[in-house]
Amino acid sequence: MTLKTTLLASAIALAPVAALAADLTIGFSQIGSESGWRAAETTVTKQEAEKRGIDLKFADAQQKQENQIKAIRSFIAQGVDAILVAPVVATGWDEVLEEAADAEIPVVLLDRTVDADESLYLTAVTSDLVHEGKVAGEWLANEMAGEDCRIVELQGTTGSSPAIDRKAGFEQGIAGHDNLEIVRSQTGDFTRAQGKVVMESFLKAEGGENICALYAHNDDMAVGAIQAIKEAGLKPGEDIKIVAIDAVPDAHKAIAAGEMNATIELTPNMAGPALDALEAYLANGTEPAKWIQTESKLFTSADDNMAIFNMKKDLGY
Amino acid sequence: MSTPSAGPRPSVFKRILPQLVILAVALALNVVVFPDFFHIDFRNGRLFGNLIDVLNRGAPVALLCIGMTLVIATKGIDLSVGAVMAIAGAVAASMVVEGHGWGTALLAAMAAGGLCGLWNGFLVAVLRIQPIVATLVLMVAGRGIAQLVTEGKILTFDNAGLIHLGAGTVAGVPTPILIWIALGALVTFVVRRTALGMLIEAIGINERSSRLAGINSRVLLVCVYLVSGLCAALAGVIVAADIKGADANNAGLWLELDAILAVVIGGNSLLGGRFSIVASLIGALIIQSVNSVILLSGLPPEFNLVIKALLILGILVIQSPRIGNYVYMLRASDIQPQPDRPKPIDHQEKEAAR
Amino acid sequence: MKDVPTPDRPVLHARGISKFFPGTIALDDVSVRLMPGEVHALLGENGAGKSTLIKCLTGAYRRDAGVMELDGQEVDPASTAESQRLGIGTVYQEVNLLPNLTVAENLFLGRQPTRGRFIARRRMNAMAREVLESYGLDIDPAEPLSGYSVAIQQVIAIARAVDMSGKVLILDEPTASLDHDEVQLLFRVIRQLKARGLAVVFITHFLDQVFDISDRATVLRNGQVVGECLLNEVTQHDVVTMMLGRQLEARVQNRDTGRAGKTLVEISDLGKRGMIDPFSLTIHEGEVVGLAGLLGSGRTETANLIFGVVPADQGKITLRGKAIDITNPRDAVAHRFALCPEDRKVDGIVGDLSVRDNIILALQARQGWMRPIPRAKVEEIAQSYVRALDIRLASLDMPIRLLSGGNQQKALLARWLATNPDFLILDEPTRGIDVGAHAEIIALIEQLRADGMALLVASSELEELVAYSTRVIVLRDRQQVRELTGDDISPATIIDVIATEEAAR
């Protein structure tokens, strides 16, 4: 008998109980709170659970895999109905996932995937990093509408997968538009401070007037770069178009102020789709797809950014 | 006779000459990758140019290395400065967010840094814990403390006074430049115009002898860590002000290593003893010039660390005593013993002098 | 006198050795010949170039000119390790061992006995014990070296060098911190080596010892050889004249000590468990109290306790009738005490600081960092002591560690004299100081006493102690055993007291 059928069988057995969502208990092992986005994810996950009347057991792993494994084991011991994990690293999960499978508890991965057999988890809810970059590229291509544009790029931390994928995606997005050219690309380490420093050097090396657009792998770097552009006496958003990824509150504020043009959301709401899938699965055994891609929503000045800012600012970003 | 000439005091210029040469080379490299490097103009009410950036962006490490130089002179090391920066930035940001003025915020941040310094000094001077271990405690814990203050997010603010410290200008010159130059000058002045410098060097060279000579090594040790904490706090405030936000995760990250490197490039021995703050400051500028070469070169970021490592290695190799001796020998081989060297002591005269 | 074997070929022949330092010609065309089976004394004033010559011969310094032949073959050791391999064992003036390692490890460093790939620690310790016993040392070789006194460290360094020297043994002031008995032991070892045909180079400022053990002497002055002589053909007086380039006027010993002044320091029952038994001592202005005793008898400990280097755990000190608290040297300095320590390398010099800074260090520490001594004043103080003590240096700016050993000692004396103390404690003040300066330091002590200073002087040189002390306290086994005054003060009585106490034990 395959594992899947076991799970299925157990799910069916559980179905009458699970139908009463109020009785669901779900464990959530979060990586930690290393970034504002992560904090927002935690907040949103709690909100989503509450909205559905789910009892969410939260465990902060403080960036350590062994803490996550411990948390998952304790969830298993408590007999939760399902487990959400935002895995801190990709490897080393097989054993604990098998334990969960043996206990017939479905596991959903949030935000990142792992190098384990697909059968060991129900589904993974993540954003598509390449797609995000592509949306940014396509937006810029569209915005420039054939006009020549020299682009500078602020990369994420060298060698990290978001940096690699968002770069690749953006290049796909502008592929075929000969009017668009990335003239400088340097890492800003995903930080505001480095974003500002590197942008300063771009402005000098290329001359501010020769730069038409900035693509930053995250909003923090873009926010830093905006300050550099202002200090150079140029108008961010006008003299230099700015597109970045994440859609953190400060990016909405910048767009509202006309200092930034677009941001692509990396939604902190990974839990919503995950819980939807879980509820459906627990209720009637609906197998979700192995990968649920979250929406990479584009925000521009056309949106009511101040309203979004106000909504997001308390999420913990 | 055997009265030695007062002689010219070993001149400051001679001491910092190697650093100046290296700085010149590093700046020249910048010109190679970017010919307009030295171009400065006045834009948007501020001096604008790569050289200004080097001076401005070098500010955090320059500030750190002022305190670090003193700590290292006592044979110590302060690994916590990066974390202290994060704490100070967080404290300053949270103060202005709560509605306090920038002056209060600055004072609070300095107080926090001073407290961190006192803590390190206490561990090192009173409990006699090895400096590298003692300051490691705060290096690890400090960032956590900063995160507690900012509650894990980038604590943004828009207090103009505070922002001015990091992003503002005075007469067109970015404020951080003025701050590090002023602090460097002040500390140099204080340690060299008082006996502090000599006493610090003495305990770094031979603490036992110094203690026996009546030097209060405990108080001096606490003092240097205090100064280091204060310098770090100021650096932290500047870094936060620069981006109008306290980023507890990233502010000052790894900067302790750059500060130590600056001190070493400044020709100061990690084994303690004679020090030159000016040379360390030039060391900080050298590091920033290297960073600038990397940024201006336009090479993909994958090369950043390799280039930096190679350039720094080159600098350290050039400075190594072995190479130094070699150069000295090369030069010495064609300089014969100078005729003007003091004549062997003459006994007639000596007799007379008695 | 001994018969000097003079075979045709020297073991070691160095010719035309020169060494220049910035501002100094340390060696100028120096030649020495070491014959097999001879003890060759190297003599000269402080700073004459003796240690430098040794360092050039052993590769510790690169020489600037000259050639060196070992057994007729030209050699050029580039490092001390290489000269050791060539069979030249050396004890440098500044003991060069590793304080954190054990005695045995220091003794066998680099040639530890092994079992398989591991160090045979037990065997090594046993071997070490055996070696040390042959030098009359009964100590635990498994203890770290730092726990032992300079004298013991000196013996260990010698033992190590002797073990390693196949052809030549060089000893740079090996006896400076040794007692009479230990010196005799060392001489016995030297004679054995001599009998085996080794050449031994012996540097010292004790001319008695020179004449006792050496066959031949080379005399240096200002980096030049002023002569070579067979010691059975000359007198001490001749040698001194050669060294100094002038006659050393004989000093009339002045026993008329005048009347001691008011009581300055009164020490009662000061002691520290495990270090020194409680002792009491009263010192008056214008008085020199000598501390005599064998090595390890507690001389240095007494000095350190009074000065607060190690805080006492009982007893009290009064100064001019008022009780004072001395818990560290800073307190002592504040009360105008001064202590010129025994171990100049570890406790005295601040090696990388300039001679100038070293001289004013204690004075500056007493004034506090806020009140720097004005530059001109510093210059004046430093210059005046350099002149008064005849410190030989190229410049006041040179780091003190570059001074010759004897000159470092003088600079340390200067440091404490500069504080103009009321109570000056001197621990082995003439260690490593040449004959000329020796006489002058004795004169200086007399002068200070006459000016009303109170002095406490610990010394292992009885002749010297007797010359300046108004009272002598004899220590044994960390206890005061006798106080000698007036006519009782003579080397003979002191030795007597020590001997009878020893016998009474």
Ligand SMILES: Nc1ncnc2c1ncn2[C@@H]1O[C@H](COP(=O)(O)OP(=O)(O)OP(=O)(O)O)[C@@H](O)[C@H]1O
């Ligand atoms: N590394 C150095 N740099 C500069 N000068 C030096 C150095 N080493 C020694 N000298 C100088 O060379 C001279 C000879 O010194 P050396 O140590 O050989 O004297 P010495 O004969 O051993 O004296 P002492 O009896 O005091 O030990 C001194 O004037 C000393 O200051």
Ligand SMILES: [Mg+2]
């Ligand atoms: Mg010497």
